[in-house]
Amino acid sequence: MKKIILVAGATGNLGFRIVNFLLKNNADVRVVVRTKSNQEKVKELEHIGATIYHIKNWNIEELKEACKDVSCVVSSLAGLREIIIDAQKVLLDAAIEVGVPRFIPSDYSLDFTPFSPGENRNLDLRREFHQYLDSKPIATTSIFNGAFTELLTNEMPMILFKQKLILYWGDKNHIWNFTTMDNTAAYTARVALESSTPRYLSIAGDQISPQQVREMVSEVTKEKFKLFRPGGKALLGTMIKIIKFISPSENELYPAWQGMQYMHNMIDERSEIKKLDNVRYPEIQWSTAKDIIVKHQTENKKI
Numbered sequence: 001m002k003k004i005i006l007v008a009g010a011t012g013n014l015g016f017r018i019v020n021f022l023l024k025n026n027a028d029v030r031v032v033v034r035t036k037s038n039q040e041k042v043k044e045l046e047h048i049g050a051t052i053y054h055i056k057n058w059n060i061e062e063l064k065e066a067c068k069d070v071s072c073v074v075s076s077l078a079g080l081r082e083i084i085i086d087a088q089k090v091l092l093d094a095a096i097e098v099g100v101p102r103f104i105p106s107d108y109s110l111d112f113t114p115f116s117p118g119e120n121r122n123l124d125l126r127r128e129f130h131q132y133l134d135s136k137p138i139a140t141t142s143i144f145n146g147a148f149t150e151l152l153t154n155e156m157p158m159i160l161f162k163q164k165l166i167l168y169w170g171d172k173n174h175i176w177n178f179t180t181m182d183n184t185a186a187y188t189a190r191v192a193l194e195s196s197t198p199r200y201l202s203i204a205g206d207q208i209s210p211q212q213v214r215e216m217v218s219e220v221t222k223e224k225f226k227l228f229r230p231g232g233k234a235l236l237g238t239m240i241k242i243i244k245f246i247s248p249s250e251n252e253l254y255p256a257w258q259g260m261q262y263m264h265n266m267i268d269e270r271s272e273i274k275k276l277d278n279v280r281y282p283e284i285q286w287s288t289a290k291d292i293i294v295k296h297q298t299e300n301k302k303i
Contacts, residue, residue, distance in 0.1 A: 146177025
């Protein structure tokens with residue numbers, strides 16, 4: 001008998017991939033979508049085999065119907081307080097009311113448990129939700145994947161292709177953890193289909209330092225890249241405070257200072273992963289940072 005998995009946030013980039021991998025693993029997949037959700041994405045989800053539950057008001061009574069007979073709820077919701085805390089609480093409570101045994105919260109980040117409140121606004125929201133989640137009678141698993149590897153070629157200002165520079169802060173030999181969205185989604189799907197998994201699982205498709213990034217990018221592009229270090233962790237922390245003061249942008253999900261906060265966490269020694277859980281599912285083929293850079297270069301040559 002197929003396991004029924006409910007996914008929230010399925011119209012998002014990661015959520016859609018999770019649904020796809022769940023279907024590939026022979027799951028019966030339900031997704032909850034709001035009336036304001038991207039309707040093209042909703043049609044795509046329906047086309048690949050997901051069952052759509054349209055939610056008008058996002059309340060417990062509506063969500064309970066979608067949660068009936070579900071073995072695990074997977075959240076890939078993205079947003080600020082009204083989503084990560086408020087909306088996830090309602091989803092969690094609905095799942096508990098109908099007896100769903102397991103819940104995977106929308107973490108998909110570096111392991112924020114060693115960090116203190118105030119160091120990263122978006123991760124603070126996840127930590128706050130964890131306090132509520134851990135007080136409830138439901139088994140839960142958080143998946144920590146470092147940063148998405150795809151960010152290396154766009155949003156994360158580390159590889160400056162035009163300037164032929166690798167921008168980094170702190171120690172050039174500090175290891176950064178990266179995992180592609182596909183690997184994260186594939187892993188999440190496998191976790192969701194288990195009957196029991198640990199509270200925390202840490203994965204990384206690649207563990208690579210700025211120095212190694214420089215060597216790898218130089219090899220792939222056949223051009224000489226140099227390291228560029230504006231300063232250490234303390235200077236980056238000061239810049240975050242200044243930029244946040246000048247441009248608070250509190251209602252934006254990813255203002256400039258938020259990305260800098262994440263980088264500040266990544267270069268911190270507390271971000272070190274002591275044990276990876278990749279081997280839990282040996283069938284997953286892990287993509288490296290080099291794979292993503294090669295793909296990026298190939299696609300650019302076609303333009």
